[in-house]
Amino acid sequence: MATHEYEVVIVGAGPAGMCAGLYTGRSMLRSVVLERGFPGGELLNTEVIEDYIGFEHVLGHELATKFQAHAEKFGAEIRTSTPVEYVEKRADGRFDTKVENGDVYVSPTVIVTAGGTPIKLEVPGEIEYAGKGVSYCAICDGAFYRGHTIMVVGGGDAACEEADFLTRYAEKVYLVHRRDSFRASKIVQQRLFANPRIEVVYDTVVEEIVGKDGLMTHARIRNVKSGAASDLVATGIFIFVGFKPNTGIIRGHVEHDAAGYLITDSSMQTSVPGLFAAGDVRAQLTRQVTTAVGDATTAAIAVEKYLTARKNGAPAPRPQPMLVPAAG
Numbered sequence: 202m203a204t205h206e207y208e209v210v211i212v213g214a215g216p217a218g219m220c221a222g223l224y225t226g227r228s229m230l231r232s233v234v235l236e237r238g239f240p241g242g243e244l245l246n247t248e249v250i251e252d253y254i255g256f257e258h259v260l261g262h263e264l265a266t267k268f269q270a271h272a273e274k275f276g277a278e279i280r281t282s283t284p285v286e287y288v289e290k291r292a293d294g295r296f297d298t299k300v301e302n303g304d305v306y307v308s309p310t311v312i313v314t315a316g317g318t319p320i321k322l323e324v325p326g327e328i329e330y331a332g333k334g335v336s337y338c339a340i341c342d343g344a345f346y347r348g349h350t351i352m353v354v355g356g357g358d359a360a361c362e363e364a365d366f367l368t369r370y371a372e373k374v375y376l377v378h379r380r381d382s383f384r385a386s387k388i389v390q391q392r393l394f395a396n397p398r399i400e401v402v403y404d405t406v407v408e409e410i411v412g413k414d415g416l417m418t419h420a421r422i423r424n425v426k427s428g429a430a431s432d433l434v435a436t437g438i439f440i441f442v443g444f445k446p447n448t449g450i451i452r453g454h455v456e457h458d459a460a461g462y463l464i465t466d467s468s469m470q471t472s473v474p475g476l477f478a479a480g481d482v483r484a485q486l487t488r489q490v491t492t493a494v495g496d497a498t499t500a501a502i503a504v505e506k507y508l509t510a511r512k513n514g515a516p517a518p519r520p521q522p523m524l525v526p527a528a529g
């Protein structure tokens with residue numbers, strides 16, 4: 202077990218973590234990016250990206266490799282296979298970031314870029330057809346289904362809103378929900394029911410995702426009331442049954458929203474001075490590669506200012522309240 206001292210520790214090497222590492226490296230800060238697996242984050246689960254500006258068509262793993270090379274060129278130190286167990290504020294105001302092998306990284310600032318995980322249906326075929334019909338992101342993958350018949354699974358706001366959104370591309374969208382009514386807000390439901398391209402399939406669960414020649418062809422579904430099984434023909438299935446931010450590593454109280462996403466001010470600082478968050482782990486309107494790297498840029502620059510203020514003996518910038526737009 203060893204102790205390492207850095208000026209900033211970055212947790213997670215997805216797009217946000219690598220971008221933060223690029224900027225802290227460029228600013229000559231002693232920084233390290235701790236990644237539990239390989240660098241890339243959700244890019245490694247994404248076949249093709251078509252909405253990252255400047256890249257009309259890029260493979261997820263290809264973009265991840267480019268991010269890593271670019272970040273390392275500017276001095277980012279990325280440690281792979283280094284899962285973080287916890288981040289905890291010390292009595293001296295710095296943070297301990299403890300990793301699985303027992304090592305502790307001590308730093309006055311931490312940027313959490315640990316992302317989140319879409320909750321899976323955990324049915325046969327879901328992993329096999331990921332990126333080949335199975336998706337967890339309508340904005341990202343909707344355009345691949347122009348003119349297709351697809352299905353959406355879920356009953357909350359996300360499922361209903363995304364079903365509506367997907368009719369921009371798909372000819373027909375089946376919305377499969379395991380209950381007989383939705384928990385989505387009324388206004389979202391009104392839009393859903395007014396959309397002639399959406400057909401709701403109530404009281405139904407997906408039991409298997411089936412395909413041929415590496416592409417999804419249909420889903421095997423079951424009505425939970427009658428017990429009857431049938432096949433629903435669709436070339437895509439968008440699963441919106443929840444998304445869990447990876448915030449369990451943070452010890453102590455940090456402000457978060459009802460779903461557990463970290464609330465930050467406009468400099469990406471959380472309610473704990475010195476603790477910053479960027480990317481999918483942060484409470485915000487949308488979660489994309491562009492927003493992740495945008496957050497990370499802000500966080501890295503804010504960290505530099507925070508450290509400079511500390512060195513000069515000035516009070517470090519404290520978290521500012523979030524500006525919430527007035528209703529109406």
Ligand SMILES: Cc1cc2nc3c(=O)[nH]c(=O)nc-3n(C[C@H](O)[C@H](O)[C@H](O)COP(=O)(O)OP(=O)(O)OC[C@H]3O[C@@H](n4cnc5c(N)ncnc54)[C@H](O)[C@@H]3O)c2cc1C
Nearest residue numbers: 213215216217237242243285315316341480481488489490
């Ligand atoms: C299937 C799918 C398709 C998508 N397609 C697109 C698209 O086409 N265009 C687009 O713009 N966006 C797309 N997105 C969204 C985009 O991938 C994310 O918004 C982006 O990856 C967020 O980056 P991030 O760095 O915040 O988080 P992530 O990419 O989730 O990276 C987080 C990293 O933190 C690591 N980590 C987590 N916990 C720990 C720990 N305890 N210790 C160490 N490391 C840890 C993880 O291993 C991971 O590498 C897609 C998402 C999905 C799921």
